[in-house]
Amino acid sequence: MLTLLLILIPFISALVxxxxxxxxxxxxxxxxxxxxxxxAVYAVWFAPSTQLEYICPWVPQLGIxxxxxxxGISALMVLLxxxxxxxxxxxxxxxxxxxxxxxxxxxxxMQAAMIGAFTAMDGFVxxxxxxxxxxxxxxxxxxxGGENKKAITFKFFLYTIFGSLFMLLAxxxxxxxxxxxxxDIQALxxxxxxxxxxxxxxxMGAFFIAFAVKMPVFPFHTWQPDTYYTTPLPGVMLLAAxxxxxxxxxxxRWVVPMLxxxxxxxxxxxxxxxxxxxxxxxxxxxxxxxxxxxxxxASIAHIGLVSAGVFAGxxxxxxxxxxxxxxxxxNTVGLFFIYQIIYKRYQSSEMSALGGIRGLHSGFAFMSFIxxxxxxxxxxxxxxxxxxxxxxxxxxxxxxxxxxAGLSIIFGAVYMLRAYQKMMLGETNALTHTFEPxxxxxxxxxxxxxxxxxxxGVYPKPLLDLTExxxxxxxxxx
Amino acid sequence: xxELVLLSSLGVLSxxxxxxxxxxxxxxxxxxxxxxxxxxxxxxxNAYSFGASEQIYNMMVVNHFTLAFSMISSIIALLWLLxxxxxxxxDNTFSDHFALxxxxxxxxxxxxxxxxxxxxxxxxxxxxxxxxxxxxxxxTNLTSNEAAYKYxxxxxxxxxxxxxxxxxxxxxxxxxDTAGIAEYFKQNNNNxxxxxxxxxxxxxxxxxxxxxxxxxxxxxxxxxxxTPVTTFMATFVxxxxxxxxxxxxxxxxxxxxxxxxxxxxxxxxLTILIANYTASVQSNxxxxxxxxxxxxxxxxxxxILCVEQQTAGILLYYAFVYSLSSIIAFTIYKIVKEHxxxxxxxxxxxxxFKNNPLLSVIMILALLSMSGIPPMxxxxxxxxxxxxxxxxxxxxxxxxxxxxxxxxVYYYFKMVLNMFKQSDEMPHIKVGNLQxxxxxxxxxxxxxxxxxxNAVIGLI
Numbered sequence: 010m011l012t013l014l015l016i017l018i019p020f021i022s023a024l025v026x027x028x029x030x031x032x033x034x035x036x037x038x039x040x041x042x043x044x045x046x047x048x049a050v051y052a053v054w055f056a057p058s059t060q061l062e063y064i065c066p067w068v069p070q071l072g073i074x075x076x077x078x079x080x081g082i083s084a085l086m087v088l089l090x091x092x093x094x095x096x097x098x099x100x101x102x103x104x105x106x107x108x109x110x111x112x113x114x115x116x117x118x119m120q121a122a123m124i125g126a127f128t129a130m131d132g133f134v135x136x137x138x139x140x141x142x143x144x145x146x147x148x149x150x151x152x153x154g155g156e157n158k159k160a161i162t163f164k165f166f167l168y169t170i171f172g173s174l175f176m177l178l179a180x181x182x183x184x185x186x187x188x189x190x191x192x193d194i195q196a197l198x199x200x201x202x203x204x205x206x207x208x209x210x211x212x213m214g215a216f217f218i219a220f221a222v223k224m225p226v227f228p229f230h231t232w233q234p235d236t237y238y239t240t241p242l243p244g245v246m247l248l249a250a251x252x253x254x255x256x257x258x259x260x261x262r263w264v265v266p267m268l269x270x271x272x273x274x275x276x277x278x279x280x281x282x283x284x285x286x287x288x289x290x291x292x293x294x295x296x297x298x299x300x301x302x303x304x305x306x307a308s309i310a311h312i313g314l315v316s317a318g319v320f321a322g323x324x325x326x327x328x329x330x331x332x333x334x335x336x337x338x339x340n341t342v343g344l345f346f347i348y349q350i351i352y353k354r355y356q357s358s359e360m361s362a363l364g365g366i367r368g369l370h371s372g373f374a375f376m377s378f379i380x381x382x383x384x385x386x387x388x389x390x391x392x393x394x395x396x397x398x399x400x401x402x403x404x405x406x407x408x409x410x411x412x413x414a415g416l417s418i419i420f421g422a423v424y425m426l427r428a429y430q431k432m433m434l435g436e437t438n439a440l441t442h443t444f445e446p447x448x449x450x451x452x453x454x455x456x457x458x459x460x461x462x463x464x465x466g467v468y469p470k471p472l473l474d475l476t477e478x479x480x481x482x483x484x485x486x487x
Numbered sequence: 488x489x490e491l492v493l494l495s496s497l498g499v500l501s502x503x504x505x506x507x508x509x510x511x512x513x514x515x516x517x518x519x520x521x522x523x524x525x526x527x528x529x530x531x532x533n534a535y536s537f538g539a540s541e542q543i544y545n546m547m548v549v550n551h552f553t554l555a556f557s558m559i560s561s562i563i564a565l566l567w568l569l570x571x572x573x574x575x576x577x578d579n580t581f582s583d584h585f586a587l588x589x590x591x592x593x594x595x596x597x598x599x600x601x602x603x604x605x606x607x608x609x610x611x612x613x614x615x616x617x618x619x620x621x622x623x624x625x626x627t628n629l630t631s632n633e634a635a636y637k638y639x640x641x642x643x644x645x646x647x648x649x650x651x652x653x654x655x656x657x658x659x660x661x662x663x664d665t666a667g668i669a670e671y672f673k674q675n676n677n678n679x680x681x682x683x684x685x686x687x688x689x690x691x692x693x694x695x696x697x698x699x700x701x702x703x704x705x706x707x708x709x710x711x712x713x714t715p716v717t718t719f720m721a722t723f724v725x726x727x728x729x730x731x732x733x734x735x736x737x738x739x740x741x742x743x744x745x746x747x748x749x750x751x752x753x754x755x756x757l758t759i760l761i762a763n764y765t766a767s768v769q770s771n772x773x774x775x776x777x778x779x780x781x782x783x784x785x786x787x788x789x790x791i792l793c794v795e796q797q798t799a800g801i802l803l804y805y806a807f808v809y810s811l812s813s814i815i816a817f818t819i820y821k822i823v824k825e826h827x828x829x830x831x832x833x834x835x836x837x838x839x840f841k842n843n844p845l846l847s848v849i850m851i852l853a854l855l856s857m858s859g860i861p862p863m864x865x866x867x868x869x870x871x872x873x874x875x876x877x878x879x880x881x882x883x884x885x886x887x888x889x890x891x892x893x894x895x896v897y898y899y900f901k902m903v904l905n906m907f908k909q910s911d912e913m914p915h916i917k918v919g920n921l922q923x924x925x926x927x928x929x930x931x932x933x934x935x936x937x938x939x940x941n942a943v944i945g946l947i
Contacts, residue, residue, distance in 0.1 A: 070797045140861035151907040159904045174889050
């Protein structure tokens with residue numbers, strides 16, 4: 010019941026925001042997001058598990074149920090999206106966007122859809138929420154997007170829809186294989202596991218295409234840099250921080266336990282793709298001139314590592330992938346927020362044009378440095394635990410892949426430190442001769458982000474405990 | 488039966504109303520009549536238990552299938568009538584329009600309840616002949632005349648095919664009534680003469696529902712006819728024609744001869760491919776919507792192939808969802824066209840979002856539903872069709888359907904993207920209150936269908 014509430018509240022908030030058209034829509038949106046966070050925290054840590062599940066028949070003739078529930082990995086993802094939502098709302102520079110109440114409403118709808126996808130325990134319901142999460146971002150891009158928004162939106166949309174249809178086909182196929190003709194997750198699991206290895210491989214491929222487009226993984230990533238560039242910042246924060254996790258979550262929920270033999274037999278191809286993705290995106294990130302493009306490619310590299318970790322299929326790698334999903338969400342929001350602060354002051358994010366900000370505002374430079382360190386995955390930042398566990402796990406399965414995946418940390422250090430050096434260090438120039446001091450809102454947001462990065466870096470145990478049992482179940486059911 | 492009496496007497500009354508020139512009150516009377524019609528269906532619905540039926544003079548039957556389709560199509564007709572009030576606003580012609588529309592509806596309801604081939608043929612003719620006239624009702628417009636003429640000639644041709652088919656079926660089975668024909672086909676479904684008759688009937692019905700390869704008339708007629716008439720044809724008539732088609736094949740020809748089934752499957756696949764492809768290259772908005780309407784006929788055609796109990800419900804759901812979105816799309820098309828000096832191209836939508844956000848959001852929702860993007864009900868409808876196809880062994884049709892849907896996303900989104908284009912400042916588009924309420928009602932209908940698909944699928 011609580012899970013259903015978590016899905017419904019953002020919908021209602023969105024409706025209220027849209028109808029009220031209030032000038033104070035930001036505090037309102039923030040309030041809703043905080044309520045949602047409070048309920049999520051209660052549901053994840055304090056509520057008895059019987060309160061979480063909700064089942065009711067939806068289209069009984071076809072075995073479709075409205076079935077939502079939360080186990081460890083769902084809980085972690087719900088926590089991620091509800092935690093980031095207030096930060097993103099608070100960080101939003103709403104004066105930049107005409108009729109901002111609609112922007113906030115769309116963000117809430119997106120949150121509802123994503124929580125729905127994270128908690129769906131029915132294949133059909135998952136698909137519906139999966140696609141629903143696209144629509145708000147689509148409107149955000151068209152409404153407030155930057156230059157060339159039409160072509161980019163179109164590409165993004167066609168790409169993701171096309172990818173998702175493969176998943177739909179795979180789901181329908183699995184549905185026809187179930188004994189009771191049902192979309193219930195357990196029935197689908199049973200049907201999937203009973204299939205021969207080759208069929209499992211094909212189905213895994215179909216699922217993977219849908220998820221790979223959304224993550225994105227090479228070679229399905231071409232929509233991503235442009236989309237990250239043109240989407241308005243609150244949208245792209247949600248897109249990069251939470252929506253890409255829907256795909257990696259999908260791999261864990263719908264592929265690994267459902268098609269275990271297919272993953273064991275053909276999974277190394279996907280690890281190969283992921284590793285190519287890591288190296289390729291890192292290389293591209295090194296040569297980017299614009300900070301926002303750099304964030305986009307860095308994101309591909311990190312997500313590639315998560316995908317490899319999931320397919321390595323052992324306890325460490327999956328635990329690591331989950332932690333990395335969480336910390337990548339926080340860090341990406343951090344990076345985009347640094348971008349927002351700089352862009353607001355200089356109307357430029359070209360790294361070579363900037364420089365010397367540390368001398369002007371050392372507090373900002375310091376906090377940015379911690380965020381950058383989190384992205385690089387230095388020990389005692391949140392990025393470290395995840396990457397370490399993943400590389401350890403991948404090493405157990407495939408040592409060569411692990412060596413290349415390990416490059417991601419080195420490359421990460423190269424491009425992030427280089428970017429930091431160009432923007433923050435060095436001499437000031439004509440463009441950057443002054444730096445308008447941080448506002449209270451900017452300071453608070455940065456402090457919260459930094460606190461999260463260090464907090465979960467030093468003490469990741471709550472997150473690890475949360476997912477421990479579920480990862481065990483995923484790996485042991487055969 | 489009561490519905491038939493009600494509608495045909497309303498039709499006769501409207502002729503008298505034309506003589507007496509009482510336009511305004513009569514509009515209200517027709518609206519009330521349609522509401523009463525829906526009420527009658529609900530009332531009758533409760534009178535029959537599931538699976539029960541009543542024969543009327545061995546010619547017609549009332550059962551849940553009939554009532555469900557009557558009810559939904561009356562709702563569609565009512566919404567259509569409310570959205571196109573100004574189609575009935577000229578003093579000279581309003582009674583013609585009312586009478587033709589009501590007679591056409593009468594024919595439609597006959598098609599829903601036939602148990603005898605004669606009634607089916609009468610139903611189709613009574614449904615079609617007013618449409619020929621309505622298509623040409625814009626008398627001074629050349630394309631409207633062309634549409635009427637084309638529709639009439641080809642429609643008459645199709646009727647001849649239908650009659651010939653009925654004759655051959657009668658010749659081989661010795662029956663006009665569906666029970667007798669069904670009895671015959673159960674025992675023996677590859678008699679050459681009967682098969683020929685079936686093929687002829689199939690051709691005629693495919694023509695009526697505007698499916699490939701007999702779809703060529705549809706684009707021209709839809710484009711040429713006045714927009715309210717096009718809407719009527721694309722929504723109400725299509726729903727009814729599919730219901731009749733479905734009833735004919737499921738009441739008479741089951742188990743379907745495998746060759747005929749193959750033929751039907753190919754027709755469906757062709758319709759989906761050709762219509763979607765052709766729509767994607769259109770620059771005229773009305774023609775685009777016409778081809779989109781043909782492509783949906785392809786999806787609905789698939790249901791006729793499927794044998795499960797719930798297929799009728801799926802067809803009903805698909806038709807309802809599709810009709811609601813079509814009413815929205817055509818109505819907004821008309822509003823936009825009139826606002827832009829009769830500009831029919833899809834460029835007329837440029838900047839619509841800035842001009843009238845509410846209108847464009849309604850249109851976007853309808854287009855999303857038509858293109859089958861979750862969570863809009865259009866997705867559920869297409870999904871149900873695909874699953875039925877796969878369950879009946881037509882995996883390839885599902886694949887083609889998915890391909891068609893992707894092409895569909897392309898052209899529907901061309902329109903959506905245009906709405907966000909920068910354009911010259913245009914005066915704000917004003918929408919009449921009634922029309923706006925109807926549009927909103929349709930949107931609420933779509934949302935309700937999205938949340939509670941079972942309310943419609945479960946009817947039959």
